Amino acid sequence: MISLTDISLYSILLPSGMVFFRWRRSDVPLTIIRILILFTLLIEAFSEFYISNLYQPNHLKNNMFLYHIFTFCESILLILYFRTFFQQRWVRNILLLLLTLFSIFVLLNIKFWEPLTHYPSIPRMIECILMMVFSIIFFMNLFQQSIVTNLIEYPHFWLASGLLLYFAGTFFMNLVGQMVLDRKKLGFDVYDIHSVLNIFLNIIYTIALWMGSRRLISEQ
Amino acid sequence: MDGQQTLDLGTVVILGTMGMVILALGVVVFSFIYQRRMTAKQNELTMLDLQHQKELMGAVIQTKELEQRRIALELHDDVGSTLTAIKFSVSSFTIDEKDKELLNNNLADAIQKVRRISNDLLPSILEELGLVTGVKSLIKTLNDNKTLNYVFESSGEHVRHPKDVELACYRILQELLNNILKYANATEVHVTIVMSQSGITITVTDDGDGFVPEEHLDRERPSLGLKNIESRIQQIKGEITYEKRLPKGTKVLIDWKRHE
Numbered sequence: 001m002i003s004l005t006d007i008s009l010y011s012i013l014l015p016s017g018m019v020f021f022r023w024r025r026s027d028v029p030l031t032i033i034r035i036l037i038l039f040t041l042l043i044e045a046f047s048e049f050y051i052s053n054l055y056q057p058n059h060l061k062n063n064m065f066l067y068h069i070f071t072f073c074e075s076i077l078l079i080l081y082f083r084t085f086f087q088q089r090w091v092r093n094i095l096l097l098l099l100t101l102f103s104i105f106v107l108l109n110i111k112f113w114e115p116l117t118h119y120p121s122i123p124r125m126i127e128c129i130l131m132m133v134f135s136i137i138f139f140m141n142l143f144q145q146s147i148v149t150n151l152i153e154y155p156h157f158w159l160a161s162g163l164l165l166y167f168a169g170t171f172f173m174n175l176v177g178q179m180v181l182d183r184k185k186l187g188f189d190v191y192d193i194h195s196v197l198n199i200f201l202n203i204i205y206t207i208a209l210w211m212g213s214r215r216l217i218s219e220q
Numbered sequence: 221m222d223g224q225q226t227l228d229l230g231t232v233v234i235l236g237t238m239g240m241v242i243l244a245l246g247v248v249v250f251s252f253i254y255q256r257r258m259t260a261k262q263n264e265l266t267m268l269d270l271q272h273q274k275e276l277m278g279a280v281i282q283t284k285e286l287e288q289r290r291i292a293l294e295l296h297d298d299v300g301s302t303l304t305a306i307k308f309s310v311s312s313f314t315i316d317e318k319d320k321e322l323l324n325n326n327l328a329d330a331i332q333k334v335r336r337i338s339n340d341l342l343p344s345i346l347e348e349l350g351l352v353t354g355v356k357s358l359i360k361t362l363n364d365n366k367t368l369n370y371v372f373e374s375s376g377e378h379v380r381h382p383k384d385v386e387l388a389c390y391r392i393l394q395e396l397l398n399n400i401l402k403y404a405n406a407t408e409v410h411v412t413i414v415m416s417q418s419g420i421t422i423t424v425t426d427d428g429d430g431f432v433p434e435e436h437l438d439r440e441r442p443s444l445g446l447k448n449i450e451s452r453i454q455q456i457k458g459e460i461t462y463e464k465r466l467p468k469g470t471k472v473l474i475d476w477k478r479h480e
Binding site: 132139143151157165168171172175176179188190193 | 229233240245251256
């Protein structure tokens, strides 16, 4: 029987399909999201390969180091994504500084608190907070500029909404930290929260890319 | 005890997650509704601004027409009459016949010019005999200049429509013909008018380079003539369409329907 985790894993194929089959030259933020989707696909594929017997039959199947790498790269790409919406130089510089500090913190976290074999709950929580704040600032920025007339057709509205819901939803899951790995310890599979939200986020990515390509067609 | 603690933590995670999702959803829904309201308000303001601009343009055109009418009447009734009176007086002067003839010729020329200017400002023939006769006269004048070959046809009923509508149609036609002469590189222009109780249909076709206003929107300074045409059309609640002809030329269709 296919589990929720499996559906979550394969759901990345949806936006990846959009990236491959509806590849068009688009604006910088959408290109960053495309890179993020392809990177996620790569990590998921490698992760599956790594924990399978194809890699090594009887090795210690801990792929948490991939989650560390993914968290780090996802955060950087998403900070860069949100950075593209701000025109003020000082805001852009602050975001760059934040990016640097986050990168340093991720390295320190691996060294001192959560090694590569552990679930990276602290960087995940920081990522959640950052993304929620950026999403809300994105909405406020959207009101001030008032250049978008139809939000439904605006891909970045979908993306910001999806990211806000995903990171808000996974915030408490990251709070329990290492317990995520010990799935039934809380009386339920805590990772299911992530699976549901991950499927949701991948659907949002697909819709946003679809909207983005439609916009480009209508602009041509 | 430990089981109770983990259960509590599980409940906290579930409730916390639900709370966070509801909060996030609230932010998204609020943003969506707020932005929609803001856009609607902005659209309303833009529409009002546009309406105001249209009204302003209409008022400018109306004032211009009134002023032109006043100047035309002054020229025709005052300056023209005075010149005619001088011409008659000259015949009684005891001056050299050669000088008298020269003076008479100059005066006749001046009277002719005043009449022409007066007619340009307020085509009296349009007011008195209607659009078809007015346009026919305009075409005749243009053909007399021997710049392009103008062909005029009219059909339909002998009806008169409101003066402001006929004047607007006449002015639009004047502007179109002027544009063709200036920019189209055309050799022949066809003008047809179909008059009926229900409205007026005017078609202007030429064999020039071809023109549609949409292709000229990127110009730094939009044409005042085109703006005038647009304003006059809006004023009479008519319609104008531009169409490129193949292999060359443009067809302009002006359509006005009587609104009871």
